[in-house]
Amino acid sequence: MEKKSLVERGLKLNEEAGELSAEILRWEGLKSTRGKSQKEIMYDLHLEAVDCLLMAMDILVHTGATERRIRAIMDSQLDKWMEGVNT
DSSP: OOOOOOOHHHHHHHHHHHHHHHHHHHHSSSSSOOOOOOOHHHHHHHHHHHHHHHHHHHHHHHHOOOOHHHHHHHHHHHHHHHHHTTT
């Protein structure tokens, strides 16, 4: 298997984000549902969100981020996110 460059990984993350955006538009009724039920659309939305997370993790690993660094950054960012959720 050929290793992907950081640029290729970044582009793949953007592709996944585009697919997530398409599912959000479907959920909001702004794009054809292609005959899918709301339950199926929400599953696909969740699937694409996870694909985005996985590509972000791939970028972190590819650039040498350790588990300790990822956890520290994640904890810090989650704290900031939770402040916004609770306001």
